Structure formats: structure tokens, C-alpha cells
Amino acid sequence: MLFPAVLKSIVRTGSLRLIDGAGRINEYGNGTPPYCTVRLSARHLDYTLALNPELSIGEAYMDGLLTVEEGTLFDLLEIAARNYSNFEQVAWFSLLSRTTRRLKQHNPIGRARHNVAHHYDLSDQLYDLFLDKDRQYSCAYFTSKDDNLDTAQENKKRHIAAKLLLERPRLKILDLGSGWGGLGLYLAEETGADVTGVTLSVKQHQVAEARAAAAGLADRLRFHLRDYREESGQYDRVVSVGMFEHVGKKNYDEFFAKLGELLATDGVALLHSIGYADAPAPINPFIRKYIFPGADLPSLSEVFAAADRSGLIVTDVEILRLHYAETLRHWRERFIANWPRVAALYDERFCRMWEFYLVLCEIGFRFRSMMVFQMQLAKRADTIPLTRDYMVNWERANAPTAHRRIRTVE
Structure with missing residues (x-):
């Protein structure tokens, strides 16, 4: 599964438990706070969350397809923030970041x-x-x-x-x-x-x-x-x-x-x-x-x-x-x-x-x-x-x- 595999290479600080769309439990981090358990209620999220996580994680939470079972949403996003620099080690995240950095909003x-x-x-x-x-x-x-x-x-x-x-x-x-x-x-x-x-x-x-x-x-x-x-x-x-x-x-x-x-x-x-x-x-x-x-x-x-x-x-x-x-x-x-x-x-x-x-x-x-x-x-x-x-x-x-x-x- 793509998203669980991506998290393995990214989440090194904090403690994140992910229950994926198939019900499998995946654990990440170094056992230190913050602690958070997240459940995905649709199998397609195992893939879509990996493609553009900055957008799709929020969408999944908003739609009730990603729920926080232990800890809080704040804990989840703190873990993401503390490990954000590791995202650049994933090739398509780095490409996406370089591409969007050049975007300049026009506002007539x-x-x-x-x-x-x-x-x-x-x-x-x-x-x-x-x-x-x-x-x-x-x-x-x-x-x-x-x-x-x-x-x-x-x-x-x-x-x-x-x-x-x-x-x-x-x-x-x-x-x-x-x-x-x-x-x-x-x-x-x-x-x-x-x-x-x-x-x-x-x-x-x-x-x-x-x-x-x-x-x-x-x-x-x-x-x-x-x-x-x-x-x-x-x-x-x-x-x-x-x-x-x-x-x-x-x-x-x-x-x-x-x-x-x-x-x-x-x-x-x-x-x-x-x-x-x-x-x-x-x-x-x-x-x-x-x-x-x-x-x-x-x-x-x-x-x-x-x-x-x-x-x-x-x-x-x-x-x-x-x-x-x-x-x-x-x-x-x-x-x-x-x-x-x-x-x-x-x-x-x-x-x-x-x-x-x-x-x-x-x-x-x-x-x-x-x-x-x-x-x-x-x-x-x-x-x-x-x-x-x-x-x-x-x-x-x-x-x-x-x-x-x-x-x-x-």
C-alpha cells in the first residue's frame, strides 16, 4: 500500500499508528510524543493520500474518511509538521514542491x-x-x-x-x-x-x-x-x-x-x-x-x-x-x-x-x-x-x- 509505505520513510519523530483501509495496523515514529492513532475508512485512501497529502489529508478528514481515534487532530498535524523536512526525500513530493513554488496568484x-x-x-x-x-x-x-x-x-x-x-x-x-x-x-x-x-x-x-x-x-x-x-x-x-x-x-x-x-x-x-x-x-x-x-x-x-x-x-x-x-x-x-x-x-x-x-x-x-x-x-x-x-x-x-x-x- 502506497501511503503506509510513504509514511514509513517520513515519520521518524513522534508516534503515529495508522489503521489503513484494509484494517491493517501500521506504526511509525520513535515512540515519543505526540501520540496519535488514525483510521482510514476507504481503501482508495491508501493511494490517494500519497499523491498530494497537503490537500488530500484535509479532504479526507473533512469528508469523515480519515478519523482520529486516539489523540487529536492537533497531534496528527504536529507529527506531520515535525517530520515535514523528510517529505523532500520522496521524489514526487520534491517535484510537486518545486513546481508549486513557482505559482503566483493573479487577482483581478x-x-x-x-x-x-x-x-x-x-x-x-x-x-x-x-x-x-x-x-x-x-x-x-x-x-x-x-x-x-x-x-x-x-x-x-x-x-x-x-x-x-x-x-x-x-x-x-x-x-x-x-x-x-x-x-x-x-x-x-x-x-x-x-x-x-x-x-x-x-x-x-x-x-x-x-x-x-x-x-x-x-x-x-x-x-x-x-x-x-x-x-x-x-x-x-x-x-x-x-x-x-x-x-x-x-x-x-x-x-x-x-x-x-x-x-x-x-x-x-x-x-x-x-x-x-x-x-x-x-x-x-x-x-x-x-x-x-x-x-x-x-x-x-x-x-x-x-x-x-x-x-x-x-x-x-x-x-x-x-x-x-x-x-x-x-x-x-x-x-x-x-x-x-x-x-x-x-x-x-x-x-x-x-x-x-x-x-x-x-x-x-x-x-x-x-x-x-x-x-x-x-x-x-x-x-x-x-x-x-x-x-x-x-x-x-x-x-x-x-x-x-x-x-x-x-
Whole structure:
């Protein structure tokens, strides 16, 4: 059987027991944790799982054909991650990796709208079941191991704001990929700035507009349903959180050229994105097919090169290492705790698909090369202070106090 034979040459760390499609028991690894027992309920999986495991293992789990009988899905994917380098010793895996590494996603406006709707226009109830109260769907910032998810997401907004140099009054701020409006609300309320957000999600746009009106901020906080490439004018500050992953590798030059067009001469931009800490590579095929069609993750080498070609100056970069792993852990635990309610909205297959997505991403940040970077950019080198003290000072001065409540999506 092909898949059991492949596992024998790959799984050297951890302890995996596989019950194949014929009911035979196969054991792999060195007897150390994590421990996991997996059952395949169809004989054809003994072959199909070997052809493209990065896609087909997730599909088999989603379809209920691969079940975890001992341990957890997290244990299974941790074993896979810890042995990932051994995959390159298998000839067709190495060929597949080299071939897909050259793929670059093209993302024209029409396709971008469709891709965003696939994920972000799902039921609002779904997101309420696992996100924080402000419905922040990006990496939180944990200043303490005791931070809960709501606190960590408030920390994230404050941390980003500190890098935007917001002391000047009446700033015009553009939020590219504004989601449900939480960051725009924070910037408008905390700094008095005039904020514009753009999103491609119909449902997110509706919620964000309603929140701006409910907060009494409609005169200086508005959200548009449009592609960032359709935006015009100039802004003192431009911020983008969790959108660059959807730009597509072929569009990086276009993105930074547009960023330069929108940014004032003395302006500051902040880009917050998931990326790879090592060589450029395509996004996981299961994530691209079922969760985020059209998405691509950049390496820092790709981002620096595109920013350089645009004429923008990279003035600061911070790597958030395990912050997203912790964020995903909170999301995963909340999602599983609300499994029956998610199944009532969709079905069991959807639940398994999203569990696989959340676990796979967390594994990527804990054991593989995924990370989050925050890149500050400007047009002039003298726009930014000589030291980073201004960031720390702003965060301390704007730390939460007892009278400030965490904002909630109503």
C-alpha cells in the first residue's frame, strides 16, 4: 500500500499508528510524543493520500474518511509538521514542491470580490462564535500570557496605532481591508482622525457602516464597498491589516505602487500581514481550495523587493512570532466549544473543514515557518523619529483604563 509505505520513510519523530483501509495496523515514529492513532475508512485512501497529502489529508478528514481515534487532530498535524523536512526525500513530493513554488496568484478585481465573498460573507453568527467581541479576524497581540482574546485584540489595535504617528490633529487615515470596522472605530475614537475604510465584503461593509452610525461618528468615519485599486485621493496615514495575503503575488508591485499613490509626501503606512520566514512558497493547497481562494503568503524577500521597486522606504519591521499561534488557539478552542451551534448553521462536514483549517494554521505558526510581520513605510526618511521610543510612549499613554470598555459588534 502506497501511503503506509510513504509514511514509513517520513515519520521518524513522534508516534503515529495508522489503521489503513484494509484494517491493517501500521506504526511509525520513535515512540515519543505526540501520540496519535488514525483510521482510514476507504481503501482508495491508501493511494490517494500519497499523491498530494497537503490537500488530500484535509479532504479526507473533512469528508469523515480519515478519523482520529486516539489523540487529536492537533497531534496528527504536529507529527506531520515535525517530520515535514523528510517529505523532500520522496521524489514526487520534491517535484510537486518545486513546481508549486513557482505559482503566483493573479487577482483581478472581479475575482478578488468573488474570493472575498467566499469566506467573509459567511454567517455573522459563525464569526461571533469564535472571534473576540470586536470581531477582529487577524493576529492578536499578547503582552502577557494571561491576556484573554478580547484584551489581546485591543492590544493589537493599540500596537498598530502606535506605529502610525497619530499625534498630529485632523489626520486623514485610510484602512485598506477594513473588515467589520473595529480598527477604523478605534482610530476615529482614540485620535479624532478622519477615517475611511474599504472592503470587498458586502456583509462586513454593512456591519461597519452600522457601527460607525451607532457610535455617532458617521461624519468622520465611513466605509466603502470597493477594491483598494479603485480608491483615489491622498491620505496622511494608510493602514492595512490582514489584506495583503489576498493581493496575490503577481500584484505586489501594483499594491505598493497604489500605496505610494495614496500616501501623502509626509505620510506613514503600516502593513500587517502573514508571511513566511524562509523562502517564497505557495499557500497550503487545502487553505487555498476550501478556505481562502486566491490567497498567497509572501516571504519578506518578496515584500522588500516590491516595496523597493515602488520607491517607498521601509522604516521599521517587527516580526510577531507566536502571537498568531496563540490567537488561533483561542479561536480553535472557542470554535470546538461551539461545534453544535456551528453545525446547526452549516453541517458536520463544514465543522470538520474549519477545524482542520484552524489547527493547520496554528501548527504552521508553532512548528513551521509562518509568522506575522508589521512593516512601516514612508516616502521620506525624515518622516519617522530617529528612535522607536515614540511607539512605546504612545502605547503607554493610551493603555486601557477602567472607564474604557471593549467595543462590541452589536
